[in-house]
Amino acid sequence: xxxxxxxxxxxxxxxxxxxxxxxxxxxxxxxxxxxxxxxxxxxxxxxxxxxxxxxxxxxxxxxxxxxxxxxxxxxxxxxxxxxxxxxxxxxxxxxxxxxxxxxxxxxxxxxxxxxxxxxxxxxxxxxxxxxxxxxxxxxxxxxxxxxxxxxxxxxxxxxxxxxxxxxxxxxxxxxxxxxxxxxxxxxxxxxxxxxxxxxxxxxxxxxxxxxxxxxxxxxxxxxxxxxxxxxxxxxxxxxxxxxxxxxxxxxxxxxxxxxxxxxxxxxxxxxxxxxxxxxxxxxxxxxxxxxxxxxxxxxxxxxxxxxxxxxxxxxxxxxxxxxxxxxxxxxxxxxxxxxxxxxxxxxxxxxxxxxxxxxxxxxxxxxxxxxxxxxxxxxxxxxxxxxxxxxxxxxxxxxxx
Amino acid sequence: xxxxxxxxxxxxxxxxxxxxxxxxxxxxxxxxxxxxxxxxxxxxxxxxxxxxxxxxxxxxxxxxxxxxxxxxxxxxxxxxxxxxxxxxxxxxxxxxxxxxxxxxxxxxxxxxxxxxxxxxxxxxxxxxxxxxxxxxxxxxxxxxxxxxxxxxxxxxxxxxxxxxxxxxxxxxxxxxxxxxxxxxxxxxxxxxxxxxxxxxxxxxxxxxxxxxxxxxxxxxxxxxxxxxxxxxxxxxxxxxxxxxxxxxxxxxxxxxxxxxxxxxxxxxxxxxxxxxxxxxxxxxxxxxxxxxxxxxxxxxxxxxxxxxxxxxxxxxxxxxxxxxxxxxxxxxxxxxxxxxxxxxxxxxxxxxxxxxxxxxxxxxxxxxxxxxxxxxxxxxxxxxxxxxxxxxxxxxxxxxx
Numbered sequence: 001x002x003x004x005x006x007x008x009x010x011x012x013x014x015x016x017x018x019x020x021x022x023x024x025x026x027x028x029x030x031x032x033x034x035x036x037x038x039x040x041x042x043x044x045x046x047x048x049x050x051x052x053x054x055x056x057x058x059x060x061x062x063x064x065x066x067x068x069x070x071x072x073x074x075x076x077x078x079x080x081x082x083x084x085x086x087x088x089x090x091x092x093x094x095x096x097x098x099x100x101x102x103x104x105x106x107x108x109x110x111x112x113x114x115x116x117x118x119x120x121x122x123x124x125x126x127x128x129x130x131x132x133x134x135x136x137x138x139x140x141x142x143x144x145x146x147x148x149x150x151x152x153x154x155x156x157x158x159x160x161x162x163x164x165x166x167x168x169x170x171x172x173x174x175x176x177x178x179x180x181x182x183x184x185x186x187x188x189x190x191x192x193x194x195x196x197x198x199x200x201x202x203x204x205x206x207x208x209x210x211x212x213x214x215x216x217x218x219x220x221x222x223x224x225x226x227x228x229x230x231x232x233x234x235x236x237x238x239x240x241x242x243x244x245x246x247x248x249x250x251x252x253x254x255x256x257x258x259x260x261x262x263x264x265x266x267x268x269x270x271x272x273x274x275x276x277x278x279x280x281x282x283x284x285x286x287x288x289x290x291x292x293x294x295x296x297x298x299x300x301x302x303x304x305x306x307x308x309x310x311x312x313x314x315x316x317x318x319x320x321x322x323x324x325x326x327x328x329x330x331x332x333x334x335x336x337x338x339x340x341x342x343x344x345x346x347x348x349x350x351x352x353x354x355x356x357x358x359x360x361x362x363x364x365x366x367x368x369x370x371x372x373x374x375x376x377x378x379x380x381x382x383x384x385x386x387x388x389x390x391x392x393x394x395x396x397x398x399x400x401x
Numbered sequence: 402x403x404x405x406x407x408x409x410x411x412x413x414x415x416x417x418x419x420x421x422x423x424x425x426x427x428x429x430x431x432x433x434x435x436x437x438x439x440x441x442x443x444x445x446x447x448x449x450x451x452x453x454x455x456x457x458x459x460x461x462x463x464x465x466x467x468x469x470x471x472x473x474x475x476x477x478x479x480x481x482x483x484x485x486x487x488x489x490x491x492x493x494x495x496x497x498x499x500x501x502x503x504x505x506x507x508x509x510x511x512x513x514x515x516x517x518x519x520x521x522x523x524x525x526x527x528x529x530x531x532x533x534x535x536x537x538x539x540x541x542x543x544x545x546x547x548x549x550x551x552x553x554x555x556x557x558x559x560x561x562x563x564x565x566x567x568x569x570x571x572x573x574x575x576x577x578x579x580x581x582x583x584x585x586x587x588x589x590x591x592x593x594x595x596x597x598x599x600x601x602x603x604x605x606x607x608x609x610x611x612x613x614x615x616x617x618x619x620x621x622x623x624x625x626x627x628x629x630x631x632x633x634x635x636x637x638x639x640x641x642x643x644x645x646x647x648x649x650x651x652x653x654x655x656x657x658x659x660x661x662x663x664x665x666x667x668x669x670x671x672x673x674x675x676x677x678x679x680x681x682x683x684x685x686x687x688x689x690x691x692x693x694x695x696x697x698x699x700x701x702x703x704x705x706x707x708x709x710x711x712x713x714x715x716x717x718x719x720x721x722x723x724x725x726x727x728x729x730x731x732x733x734x735x736x737x738x739x740x741x742x743x744x745x746x747x748x749x750x751x752x753x754x755x756x757x758x759x760x761x762x763x764x765x766x767x768x769x770x771x772x773x774x775x776x777x778x779x780x781x782x783x784x785x786x787x788x789x790x791x792x793x794x795x796x797x798x799x800x801x802x
Contacts, residue, residue: 009441160766222732224630230734231733231734233767235734235764238734239731241767242762253764255761326644330728331621331643332623332630332732333635333636336633362639362656363656365634369633
């Protein structure tokens with residue numbers, strides 16, 4: 001038998017083991033016979049694989065089920081705390097991490113202010129964060145899942161570029177793997193937020209979902225046919241740098257008029273600043289300090305008060321997000337698009353601006369069934385996406401679908 | 402055992418049968434023992450499934466292979482003409498069809514001028530076309546594959562809308578199935594062209610490919626992770642109606658400034674007409690008849706002659722196609738985009754216009770590995786895509802990868 005054939009057999013065994021574990025996980029409690037029926041694997045194969053899973057401490061016998069005529073079957077269950085997972089989120093000024101269990105329940109959280117440290121200094125902070133997280137649990141660890149802004153090569157686990165950390169080609173996966181001796185998965189934060197949103201949707205999204213994360217940057221995660229789509233260079237969903245303004249402002253990527261120049265939170269602040277001279281008294285008395293003082297809270301205040309500059313700045317951003325939505329719908333004909341953002345605060349007026357612009361720009365039959373949601377970004381979204389990624393790769397367990 | 406469990410077992414059997422057939426098909430000639438090794442199915446299962454495939458006349462024994470110590474193994478092969486497939490293409494003024502074999506080789510072709518017939522009259526032409534095709538072969542038929550312009554619900558096989566045939570909600574699949582008693586598959590022409598291009602690429606495209614068909618309309622077919630991506634409403638790739646011109650011309654879809662208003666063949670003719678008053682003598686002596694007389698051949702002549710109106714009309718269209726390419730690359734990060742079009746005649750200048758506009762409008766790291774091809778649309782592309790679709794659904798055989 002060739003090495004290739006042996007490898008194939010090994011894959012088949014691992015695939016079958018994942019099938020069995022998934023059946024027990026999904027059903028919560030189930031007998032060996034029922035696993036065999038569900039998976040179409042023989043009883044002997046199922047028994048062998050269950051014994052292995054018991055040996056690994058992942059599965060336990062929890063009692064007897066209802067008899068169907070013969071002996072009462074022994075029921076099996078996954079031990080939710082059999083493994084703990086370390087999941088971290090590197091996108092903010094505050095690095096955040098959590099320990100979660102196999103049901104993706106958060107056991108403990110730790111955060112660490114970044115204080116503008118970057119490069120290797122930021123890496124040391126990541127180590128400290130992981131060290132602290134590991135210290136909070138005494139369970140065996142399944143691995144580490146990391147969400148980071150920027151481009152990530154998910155196969156080599158190299159962060160190709162993360163602006164906030166000033167990382168270029170940082171081999172984060174290998175470094176963490178070496179230091180902790182655990183499997184590590186690294187992915188883009190928008191992609192992980194999409195995974196988490198899909199998972200929380202628990203089936204409501206069908207097989208396709210696009211999640212657009214709008215914060216200081218803009219990125220999308222594409223769930224297509226039930227899976228995260230990465231693209232050829234792991235940059236699928238980098239819609240923040242699609243040009244939407246002809247000869248617009250220069251973007252940090254070098255091009256002009258990218259979506260990020262007009263629809264991020266900072267872009268809205270900047271736009272309102274430009275529109276609002278003189279600014280409302282409550283904002284600042286010193287005109288030169290306005291840009292620094294202007295926060296999203298102030299924009300919200302002014303928006304509620306009906307200040308035209310706030311209204312215009314927010315709704316303009318909405319229209320640009322609508323252009324992005326039109327591109328997504330016209331290209332992928334996905335019926336669900338979720339915008340995850342603090343901008344969700346602006347509610348219906350913003351959502352209407354997005355939707356109206358989208359409708360103007362795409363085949364009418366494609367938009368009639370398209371639903372757009374605007375949801376506040378929960379701080380743990382990226383963390384839970386990171387742990388879901390780790391769990392699906394290591395154990396074949398997916399919380400959604 | 403529940404009905405669901407029986408259904409699952411039936412699916413497993415059918416899946417295994419496809420695995421065995423695919424192994425024989427891909428290897429051209431192979432022994433039962435080698436099939437067992439390749440598929441990880443037991444020898445008994447393989448033998449039973451092979452007997453079944455022989456019974457269906459799909460597979461035959463063709464002699465003995467090399468012994469590996471014991472008896473020489475009997476080699477099996479797929480009979481290429483065991484089934485013939487009917488494939489038709491409804492997108493042109495001339496309806497076209499072909500009979501192909503299991504290797505997707507064209508055995509015979511038939512065409513039928515549409516002569517502006519539409520609705521039920523067009524349907525009768527389709528029947529005539531299929532009748533004629535069936536008359537050319539005496540082999541058992543696997544089914545009928547249809548490529549049509551417009552939106553198609555691939556699951557119900559209803560043509561939701563095809564403008565050239567004036568069809569709305571035409572249940573083409575059911576009608577053909579009823580009339581001919583054969584399995585029928587119906588899909589959008591751009592999607593089938595993408596499938597065919599992917600197949601002809603024979604692996605060169607990796608797992609992702611976008612094919613943009615540019616003719617009297619514009620549509621894309623998306624091969625993502627090795628499969629045709631349809632979207633939620635079967636409209637994935639309808640990029641012809643994404644808005645690219647702010648307050649542009651009215652499109653037949655009702656919106657303003659769609660890609661189709663500025664980058665199709667007719668759009669180029671119209672633009673050149675508008676730019677070229679007075680037009681070159683060779684084009685027409687009667688200014689009122691120019692729009693009708695102006696053909697792509699004339700634009701080509703004028704382009705070669707360096708006529709500024711032709712140059713501008715073609716390169717402008719190229720820049721709009723570049724906007725479309727930027728949206729695709731920024732959204733999907735796919736490294737290969739193929740434009741299939743008669744416009745391929747304009748070669749490098751057009752390709753450069755597309756590429757330069759794309760580069761201006763998308764994250765630089767995404768475009769550096771992106772290759773754009775501009776290829777003349779072969780008349781049989783949609784037909785071969787339609788037969789590939791049929792073959793993959795009915796027999797699990799895929800010519801690509």
